[in-house]
Amino acid sequence: MSYPPYPVSQQPADSQPDYPAALSSLQHMDVDSLKEILNNEDKFDNFIQNLQQIKNLHEQKELIMASNKSLAEYNLSQEPLVKEQKAQLLEKFQAASSLAEKVKGLKAEIDNKSGKMTPDSLLILLEAACSEAEEESEEMVESFMSSQDNSLDEFLNMYKDKRKLAHMRRIKIDKMRELLARNNQQRRSDQVLSPVRQAPLPPRPRT
Template sequence: MARFGNKLSSYSIAQLSELLEDDEKLNQIVQDLEEVQEVQQNKETILASNRSLAEQNLKLQPRLDHQKNELTKRYRCLQEQFEAFQLRKSTLDHMSGNTSLDTLLALLQAEGAKIEEETENMADTFLDGAVPLDGFIDEYQSKRKLAHLRRVKIEKLQELVLKSPTTVVQVARHPEIASAPAPLQNEPDSAPAPQPRRAPPLPPIKNLSPQSQPAPVMYPPPVPQRSAPRMAPQPGFILQ
């Protein structure tokens, strides 16, 4: 601005009066100043930089939308897995006697009613024109899917609650069946165990007295046999 003052100081009174009456000439003098030109260049540089950043942001918009959709899907999957975990944990606790399936059924029914109410409110908001169509379709479909999954889980849990007494009785009966003792083979009324076959005793040897012979062991013959033919007495043999 010092240069502008120096330039005006060289004008006469008549030139200054003429300059005051001519706005275009005064504006041209101001635009020709180096300070004003430098400010204008900085302004154009900043505008170009902002335009470049805006274009880069627009290029990243599809990626941002994709990441948002992925985040929504993973969060929904996390909710489903957490509900499945609660269902299995409640089933295990019920089998061990820590809690009841009725508690989880009541919780799931409350969550199911809550998601149904949320979808109804969302539909009313869309009908009032407060939500755009694109955003409404994606969010409404996701919530309706979650509501349907919860309804299916509630029905399955109701079946488990109805079947749980029968299951407990069947499980309690298994140890009785397993604890029944196996029948012994040698009971008083049972048939005798098969004995191994043995060869018949040999005939007495010569020069042996009757006292040296062991007592005969009685074995039931496996097959009926004919009596041996009588032999003529021979010296040195003792007939039995």
């Protein structure tokens, strides 16, 4: 996995010029040299450009420009990946939305038919809800990986809650399956122990 270039730190805009360093080079000049610098614009500009602080600013400017260029190139290189991840996230979101609608439709159908939930119906709803929670947790990971604005702590807290919800639903599903299997086994055992009596044969007609 590639990472963006590390940004170059910039000098604060309100930093004060280094006056002592600039004046130290003037202290060794005689009066004529100082007058020549003050009266000659080219020499004055040359003096300013040769100050160490000005040289440092030029170097820092070049570093910042190079860093910005590298960052822009990196962002462009990541654009296809970001588009692909967004498309996958949209597809998963649509699948999760479709699953949620199916769950709502199934619940409404069960409520209309019987007015209450049977164990088999509850198991189906739990399985659908568990799948929905797992899908949402995967979408959270995809969304976090494709975005640089999300907080890691916030993501971990939300992801932990979502996985905990899916885990609890999975436990309920396993318990419900166990209860249903036990009930079915008990029902079969009762049928073996208490066989249904056959109806008596009708009387024979008299000849």
